Amino acid sequence: MDDQNKRKYSRISTNFFVNFFRDAVDNTIRQSQEGLAENCSAGGMFIATDRLFSRGSVLNLEFDLDSDTPPCRLIQARAIVRWVQRLVNHPGMGVEFLLFNGFGKHEFAQQIEHLSQ
Numbered sequence: 360m361d362d363q364n365k366r367k368y369s370r371i372s373t374n375f376f377v378n379f380f381r382d383a384v385d386n387t388i389r390q391s392q393e394g395l396a397e398n399c400s401a402g403g404m405f406i407a408t409d410r411l412f413s414r415g416s417v418l419n420l421e422f423d424l425d426s427d428t429p430p431c432r433l434i435q436a437r438a439i440v441r442w443v444q445r446l447v448n449h450p451g452m453g454v455e456f457l458l459f460n461g462f463g464k465h466e467f468a469q470q471i472e473h474l475s476q
Contacts, residue, residue: 368400368468371475377406377422394451396422401468403438403455411452416440418454424470434467435460 373396380391394408412418420436438454459467 368402368471369475370398370400371471373397373399373404373424373474375422375424377404377420379406379408379418379420381412381416381418391421397451399424399471401456401464401471403441403453405451405453407449407451409450411443411445411450412440414440414443417457420454424474436467 375396377394377396378391379394380389383389392408392410394406394410396404397407398405417437417439420434420438422434423432424434436459437457439457440452441455442453444451444453456464456467
C-alpha cells in the first residue's frame with residue numbers, strides 16, 4: 360500500500376507561508392519560525408523549513424490559505440510533529456492538526472477542497 364492510500368484525507372499541493380512556535384515554558388518571549396507549506400490536507404501539512412522540531416512536539420501554527428485574495432483569514436491551529444525530514448536540500452516536518460482556533464476540522468476541510476478546484 361502506498362502512502363497516498365494510507366492517508367485519511369487527500370493532499371493538495373500548496374505554496375503558502377506558515378508561522379509556527381511552541382508554547383513558552385516560562386515567561387520568555389516566544390520565537391516564531393517561518394516555513395513553507397508545500398502540501399496540505401484536512402489532517403495536516405508538510406512544512407519545508409530549516410527549523411525542525413522533534414517528533415511529538417506540539418506546535419502552534421498561523422497561516423492564511425489564500426493570501427492572494429482579500430480578505431485574508433488567519434488560521435490558527437495546534438499540530439503535532441509526526442515526522443521529520445532532515446535532507447540537506449529539502450528539510451521539513453510533517454504535522455498532524457489537533458485543533459483549530461475558531462472553527463472545526465470540517466470547515467477547514469471545505470476550505471482545502473475549495474483550494475483544490
